[in-house]
Amino acid sequence: xxxxxxxxxxxxxxxxxxSFQLSVSVLTLLSGHAIGARHSQARVMRLTxxxxxGVGVMTLLALSFxxxxxxxxxxxxxxxxxxAIVCGLLIGVxxxxxxxxxxxxxxxxxxxxxxxxRHLSDRxxxxxxxxxxxxxxxxxxxxxxxxxxxxxxxxxLVLIQLPGYWQLVGIAIYSVISLLTLxxxxxxxxxxxxxxxxxxxxxxxxxxxxxxxGGALTVLGFFxxxxxxxxxxxGAL
Amino acid sequence: xxxxxxxxxxxxxGQRPTESFDKAKLHQSIVSATLSARTPDGxxxxxxxxxxxxxxxxxxxRPEVTSHDIRLxxxxxxxxxxxxxxxxxxxxRTTL
Numbered sequence: 001x002x003x004x005x006x007x008x009x010x011x012x013x014x015x016x017x018x019s020f021q022l023s024v025s026v027l028t029l030l031s032g033h034a035i036g037a038r039h040s041q042a043r044v045m046r047l048t049x050x051x052x053x054g055v056g057v058m059t060l061l062a063l064s065f066x067x068x069x070x071x072x073x074x075x076x077x078x079x080x081x082x083x084a085i086v087c088g089l090l091i092g093v094x095x096x097x098x099x100x101x102x103x104x105x106x107x108x109x110x111x112x113x114x115x116x117x118r119h120l121s122d123r124x125x126x127x128x129x130x131x132x133x134x135x136x137x138x139x140x141x142x143x144x145x146x147x148x149x150x151x152x153x154x155x156x157l158v159l160i161q162l163p164g165y166w167q168l169v170g171i172a173i174y175s176v177i178s179l180l181t182l183x184x185x186x187x188x189x190x191x192x193x194x195x196x197x198x199x200x201x202x203x204x205x206x207x208x209x210x211x212x213x214g215g216a217l218t219v220l221g222f223f224x225x226x227x228x229x230x231x232x233x234x235g236a237l
Numbered sequence: 238x239x240x241x242x243x244x245x246x247x248x249x250x251g252q253r254p255t256e257s258f259d260k261a262k263l264h265q266s267i268v269s270a271t272l273s274a275r276t277p278d279g280x281x282x283x284x285x286x287x288x289x290x291x292x293x294x295x296x297x298x299r300p301e302v303t304s305h306d307i308r309l310x311x312x313x314x315x316x317x318x319x320x321x322x323x324x325x326x327x328x329x330r331t332t333l
Contacts, residue, residue, distance in 0.1 A: 022333070025332050025333045026333065028332060029329075029332055029333065032269075032273040032325060032329075033269070033273075035272055035273045035275070036268070036269030036270065036272045036273040037269065038272060038278070105331060106328075106331055107328050107330075107331025107332060108328075108331065108332055108333075109331045109332070109333060110333065112333075117333040120333060121332075121333050192275065194274060194275055194321055195273055195274070195325060196273075196274055196321035196322070196324045196325050197321075199324070199325065199328055199332065200324065203328075
């Protein structure tokens, strides 16, 4: 796989990651509590920036960690069966997202364990400093691993094949693109947009986001399967 | 007007201990939701007073209600004052 195709896969995986909504939900709750507690706009921005930074750092660390583990286990090229398993995982998670991502109720509740959701909700209310918001961001990424694990794993498999310099570029591209949604919400909050409008948009478009994320995961799974496994096998014949 | 101590609130379908109705707590939650909708402080306080008083009247004949009932009644009345704040108040438990 050439560098351009590899980075394209990483970019698509990062876009899928960006379409997942747990961190956006926590950011909405966090800013709602901060504004409701009569904090100044500067403090609201500090808290929310702390949260976005935490999500960014944990995404960077998680992807680097998965890549490092793969590099140690497989070297620069993972075996075909690993690619096949990961393609299956992408398609499986894609289908699961179509059917199970949101709970069947009003609002934007997700299919994550309720104890996780309650913990994140309670912490978003209790967060008073930038450092706490940063750690809330770290925790949120961990809670979302069930869904973001698949795009991260395929990105890591693609990245370990690249030369060292391009691996760093790939990790940077993934981290920045996966933060795009969160960063956009942060800018909207900073520019004085109403949280109710943001939440309403999310609720009105939740099925589209769910369909897009699930569909993109499935397409990515098929694309990697064809470009990596089918082409290698047909090339060997 | 209902005495704060007479109405029992059943929380989360009985999964958490019951508690007496706390007018200040309801008032504060309405203020927070209204402020979250970028409403000025004074207006938020006035709306919270109106909604809290409405809920108190509704509670007069009810010795025992669930926290969900209170949220529904408060949301219904808040919607007539500030639809955006009512939306945020209603969505609070279903955002995550």
